[in-house]
Amino acid sequence: MVRERDMFLWLKRPTIANIKAVLEWAEMRALREDICYREGGGVETYTSDREFVDILRYVDRSAKLFFRIIVRKGMNQMMYLDNKKQNDLIDICLFSVSVGDKSYYMNFYLSAGLLGALRRKFPVSEKIVH
Numbered sequence: 001m002v003r004e005r006d007m008f009l010w011l012k013r014p015t016i017a018n019i020k021a022v023l024e025w026a027e028m029r030a031l032r033e034d035i036c037y038r039e040g041g042g043v044e045t046y047t048s049d050r051e052f053v054d055i056l057r058y059v060d061r062s063a064k065l066f067f068r069i070i071v072r073k074g075m076n077q078m079m080y081l082d083n084k085k086q087n088d089l090i091d092i093c094l095f096s097v098s099v100g101d102k103s104y105y106m107n108f109y110l111s112a113g114l115l116g117a118l119r120r121k122f123p124v125s126e127k128i129v130h
Helices: 016-029 052-056 112-121
Strands: 007-011 032-039 067-075 087-099 102-111
Touching: 007 016, 016 052, 016 067, 016 087, 016 102, 016 112, 032 052, 052 102, 067 112, 087 112, 102 112
Parallel strands: none
Antiparallel strands: 007 067, 032 102, 067 087, 087 102
C-alpha cells in the first residue's frame, strides 16, 4: 500500500549488479525480511522454499523493473517490529523474480536511521531513473 507520506528512491544507475548489491546490503541489515513466492500465476503466497542467495542469481532485466526503495513514515508493518509504536522504515523490495513456474518476492525492512548509509553507498535520486 502506498501512502502520501511514502518517499520513493531510485538508483541513479539501476543495473542488475547494483540492484543485487543493494539487496545484499539490505539483507545483512534488515530488522525483518519477508521472502515468499507464488506458483503458476496463482494468488496464494507461500514462505520461500529457497535461500535468498539462490533467488538472487535469478534477478534479470524483467525483475529489475520491480525493484523499489521506499522510505515509509510511521509504518510498523502490522506491528511485526514493535507492538507499541509506529516506526519510520526503509522498505527495499523486489517482486517477480521468476524461477521455473514460481515467482519470488522479497521485502527487507530496515531502520530509517540507515538512510544516510544507504545514500552514501548507493547513489539514489527521488526522481525516477530508467
